[in-house]
Amino acid sequence: xxxxxxxxxxxxxxxxxALVGTTGAAYAVPSRSPAESLLGxxxxxxxxxxxxxxxxxxxxxxxxxxxxxxxxxxxxxxGASVTDPVRSGYTSPTNIGGYLWSTVVxxxxxxxxxxxxxxxxxxxxxxxxxxxxHEPSGMYxxxxxxxxxxxxxxxxxxxxxxxxxVSSVDNGWFAAALMVVRNAEPRARRLADALLGQxxxxxxxxxxxxxGGLMRGGFFETPPPDEETDKGNHAGTGPDVYYRKxxxxxxxxxxxxxxxxxxxxxxxxPQQYFATxxxxxxxxxxxxxxxxxxxxxxxxxxxxxxxxxxxxxxxxLVPSWGGDMFESLMPxxxxxxxxxxxxxxxxxxxxxxxxxxxxxxxxxKYGYWGFSPASNPRGGYSVYGVDAIGMDPGGYPSDLExxxxxxxxxxxREGVNPNPTFGDGVVTPHAAFLAMQYxxxxxxxxxxxxxxxxxAYAGGGFYDSVAVRSGLIARRYLSLDQAMVMGAIGNVFGHxxxxxxxxxxxxxxxxxxxxxxxxxxxxxx
Numbered sequence: 224x225x226x227x228x229x230x231x232x233x234x235x236x237x238x239x240x241a242l243v244g245t246t247g248a249a250y251a252v253p254s255r256s257p258a259e260s261l262l263g264x265x266x267x268x269x270x271x272x273x274x275x276x277x278x279x280x281x282x283x284x285x286x287x288x289x290x291x292x293x294x295x296x297x298x299x300x301x302g303a304s305v306t307d308p309v310r311s312g313y314t315s316p317t318n319i320g321g322y323l324w325s326t327v328v329x330x331x332x333x334x335x336x337x338x339x340x341x342x343x344x345x346x347x348x349x350x351x352x353x354x355x356x357h358e359p360s361g362m363y364x365x366x367x368x369x370x371x372x373x374x375x376x377x378x379x380x381x382x383x384x385x386x387x388x389v390s391s392v393d394n395g396w397f398a399a400a401l402m403v404v405r406n407a408e409p410r411a412r413r414l415a416d417a418l419l420g421q422x423x424x425x426x427x428x429x430x431x432x433x434x435g436g437l438m439r440g441g442f443f444e445t446p447p448p449d450e451e452t453d454k455g456n457h458a459g460t461g462p463d464v465y466y467r468k469x470x471x472x473x474x475x476x477x478x479x480x481x482x483x484x485x486x487x488x489x490x491x492x493p494q495q496y497f498a499t500x501x502x503x504x505x506x507x508x509x510x511x512x513x514x515x516x517x518x519x520x521x522x523x524x525x526x527x528x529x530x531x532x533x534x535x536x537x538x539x540l541v542p543s544w545g546g547d548m549f550e551s552l553m554p555x556x557x558x559x560x561x562x563x564x565x566x567x568x569x570x571x572x573x574x575x576x577x578x579x580x581x582x583x584x585x586x587x588k589y590g591y592w593g594f595s596p597a598s599n600p601r602g603g604y605s606v607y608g609v610d611a612i613g614m615d616p617g618g619y620p621s622d623l624e625x626x627x628x629x630x631x632x633x634x635x636r637e638g639v640n641p642n643p644t645f646g647d648g649v650v651t652p653h654a655a656f657l658a659m660q661y662x663x664x665x666x667x668x669x670x671x672x673x674x675x676x677x678x679a680y681a682g683g684g685f686y687d688s689v690a691v692r693s694g695l696i697a698r699r700y701l702s703l704d705q706a707m708v709m710g711a712i713g714n715v716f717g718h719x720x721x722x723x724x725x726x727x728x729x730x731x732x733x734x735x736x737x738x739x740x741x742x743x744x745x746x747x748x
Contacts, residue, residue: 303700310370321396321703429470439471546610547619551571552660555572567743589645652686
């Protein structure tokens with residue numbers, strides 16, 4: 224996630240390339256042609272189905288434990304116990320959306336009955352019709368009390384007053400869940416459509432900031448006392464709001480879910496998709512970022528796009544900000560990006576997975592892989608990723624020591640740490656689940672070893688993270704991370720249930736041809 228203030232080969236090979244990890248086990252890394260489904264040649268065994276089925280049951284148990292019995296709203300997180308859960312006392316539109324799509328997956332996998340699924344979905348949607356929200360836009364505030372549905376006016380830590388914020392990406396995930404629910408559960412469609420029909424993503428779309436326009440990070444209904452804002456109203460309905468001085472200006476980020484939905488609903492012009500950076504420009508003015516990109520310029524819908532890529536271990540790929548799985552692959556749980564855009568995301572997603580596998584097994588030699596923002600095993604919350612495939616100059620590290628990789632910006636800036644020594648790696652199970660679509664055998668084997676060898680597993684499924692050398696475990700469950708686990712399992716083992724229900728109708732009509740036209744310069748060097 225970056226601000227607009229500017230400080231900041233196709234896969235020609237076929238078959239697989241073997242990697243040998245520190246355990247001595249070989250892992251096949253997909254390198255198929257972009258048109259070929261990476262799941263096409265893989266069939267889960269009976270043992271795979273039983274194992275992943277148990278993971279799904281336990282993960283669902285954690286989500287049930289998080290959810291208030293009266294409101295149907297999930298807490299943001301709970302501690303280690305799912306039988307006597309201590310809930311966080313707050314939730315968000317993203318968490319609520321995650322619980323809704325997880326309920327659809329639980330029904331699809333036979334973990335709950337259709338009757339229970341409908342009851343849970345109806346309860347949550349009914350609550351959401353009653354909670355306070357920004358009525359002109361139909362959007363929801365960032366934080367609610369999961370037990371009452373009241374908007375929080377003190378930060379989730381309980382330390383200071385806050386002005387309720389209306390986030391574009393959080394509302395994007397809630398809207399995505401509504402779009403899944405309305406197709407997956409027709410008996411709840413009226414409720415889901417009523418909420419979705421009020422949501423107007425034009426509130427976030429700023430056409431003036433760049434050709435094609437960018438999406439705002441969000442706005443306040445009333446001016447915050449401690450932050451400078453831009454007063455205005457991009458949608459032209461209702462009173463002015465107070466925009467945070469922040470736009471999403473990179474492409475490979477989880478925030479692309481909001482413009483996808485806005486474009487599908489006809490509220491955001493399709494040109495917006497091409498207004499974001501694939502990488503920042505290849506000039507010394509941008510030498511503060513992780514590495515100098517290489518690429519070509521192409522034009523789509525009248526927008527000039529620099530199709531830049533980063534280099535990592537014989538691969539070229541479009542980086543995310545932090546080099547983590549969440550930014551790159553969470554939108555792919557909903558939009559079948561690789562299938563619809565074989566010359567762009569169809570190249571980039573498997574390469575991102577490959578980069579994570581190679582970093583964990585070969586470069587850092589952790590013996591495990593999968594890195595995303597998650598709970599810190601030492602306490603609190605931290606960001607994790609493969610630093611070399613992120614644009615952030617500070618890096619999303621992959622270890623507890625926050626080891627920073629810095630190879631410099633060719634021709635402009637010398638690197639200060641081009642050959643780092645990595646420490647106590649922190650793997651985040653939800654990241655491996657996101658990779659399952661592209662490397663199912665490797666993901667299942669990796670997760671099985673995280674469970675059996677690192678013991679980062681209990682009654683609610685995988686704990687949020689684990690440090691591989693010290694064995695420190697973040698013994699809690701986060702609602703969003705557990706929902707990503709459920710979504711990934713639902714797609715791979717539940718007949719693409721999330722993508723199938725999200726992408727019907729206007730999403731396929733408007734988003735598919737849009738992303739299909741692009742060609743990244745990603746591939747093997």
